[in-house]
Amino acid sequence: MTTTNCCLTRKDFAVLEVMLERRRAFADPIVHMLERKLSSSDVVPVDSIDPDIVTLNSRAVFCIDAGPAETRTLVQDEVHGPVGSSLSVATRRGLCVLGMARGQTASIEYPDGRRESIRIKAVLYQPEAARRALGQKHQADQRRPHGLTLVYSAEACIRPLGETAGMLQTEDDDPGPSAA
Template sequence: MSQDACILTTKDLTILEVMLDRCMGRDDPMAPLLRRKIESALIVFRDDVSEIVATLNSRVRFAVDDGHAQTRVLSHDPMHHPNGLFLPITSPRGLALLGVSEGQSFRLPVNDGSVETLRLEKVLYQPEKTRRERERTAMVEPSGGRRPQLKLIRGAHYGRAHASVAAEPDGYDDPGPSAA
């Protein structure tokens, strides 16, 4: 796998294509990085993505150059609370990590002309993996060992005797418009 190669789910690819369409023009600094990601991507369904690939909403541990490891959640939009927890894919580092596998590095050009290397150390949580595990558990235990989620609440008249209306001798029990 080349250094730029990444693995994207169909959902992640669609989001990147929309981001590229919305780039403000040729001067947008994200446009070349978006093209690079899209062109080098291997596209898979969410059920087929490996658990070691960073997908949208994955919690990842990564290092920039030879710095200390950082842990972030790859998010779609910038989120500020709690501060420092999220890394949006609308930022160069977030976009660089999307689709990268554990142990893989991604060289990212920086504004000052230098290049920084991001290395994905570990995917700590991946929503697709969790979804597969939940579905697998549901297949093994159809009821899931849980009680039903709905509870019947009886009305105020439950158990009371109902007033009966006797039919007229001719079998017709409609009181007519005056009863309304």
């Protein structure tokens, strides 16, 4: 895998470190790619990652070589997503996509010498950005006044349910014979 710069959250970096230790124990061929990803990545706090960067559980649109655009959710384990809608970070493509930004291109080299190029077209959803947006909305909601707002005023002759209405009388109104 050749890549310019990639940016990982501390959480995603930790996931890759654990994955590397487990894969080393079995002499997995993806170990070299994991080591390169970890050594060449910029690591940032979760709350400051750019929303156009692919993180775990992000939904991204990408192209492989000159092929059609594909939309996938990058997952830690493929078992957690519906078939065809997820891309596991344990695969070469998934590992390559992790940490890439919209518009960025990277190349993957396979053990047989074959190469493919991956270009990120869009990041449709990123959990970190969604969490920040929700937090900002919550802060904005807290800045609003907590008092009651009158949205409708009923006429005075309408009484609450269960209350009996009395006789409505004005100054010039004669109460009639029943008042005598």
